[in-house]
Amino acid sequence: MSRPExxxxxxxxxxxxxxxxxxIADHRHSPGAIVAVLRQVHAVAGRLxxxxxxxxxxxxxxxxxxxxxxxxxxxxxxxxxxxxHSVKLCTGAACDGRGxxxxxxxIRTVLERKGPLSEDRRFSFDTVRCLGACGMAPVMVVDEDTxxxxxxxxVLEILEKYP
Ligand code: FES
Numbered sequence: 301m302s303r304p305e306x307x308x309x310x311x312x313x314x315x316x317x318x319x320x321x322x323x324i325a326d327h328r329h330s331p332g333a334i335v336a337v338l339r340q341v342h343a344v345a346g347r348l349x350x351x352x353x354x355x356x357x358x359x360x361x362x363x364x365x366x367x368x369x370x371x372x373x374x375x376x377x378x379x380x381x382x383x384x385h386s387v388k389l390c391t392g393a394a395c396d397g398r399g400x401x402x403x404x405x406x407i408r409t410v411l412e413r414k415g416p417l418s419e420d421r422r423f424s425f426d427t428v429r430c431l432g433a434c435g436m437a438p439v440m441v442v443d444e445d446t447x448x449x450x451x452x453x454x455v456l457e458i459l460e461k462y463p
């Protein structure tokens with residue numbers, strides 16, 4: 301089977317692709333980590349499309365059928381309920397070293413978070429290990445908008461832009 305190229309993942313932007321590549325690299329020699337990889341890739345990419353599963357299979361040297369079957373079995377559990385806006389905060393090493401922790405605390409306070417969805421269903425919130433923008437750490441993404449060098453005092457102001 302030929303290795304899928306970026307062009308086969310037309311709905312995945314380059315930053316997301318790079319984040320996915322980092323996730324795969326972290327687990328390349330751990331076949332048992334496929335569920336964790338699929339869960340994290342779903343969180344980063346928002347979906348597990350067939351070309352993306354083909355790519356993961358090739359990159360992790362795992363049988364295509366296995367990766368598709370595992371994804372099919374777990375797909376429902378990967379899908380968190382959707383809010384009107386998606387908020388993702390990076391907790392990867394680069395972001396963690398530059399102050400993700402306090403930002404995470406502020407987001408949770410602002411969203412009054414008790415689960416992955418804010419109580420007013422305005423925001424879905426999740427953390428991810430890398431958003432492919434380490435040079436802007438700490439990084440938060442709201443829908444399609446990327447915010448870098450986030451400081452605690454900016455959290456409320458940013459979230460208020462999304463009614
Ligand atoms: S660690 Fe890469 S964007 Fe946060």
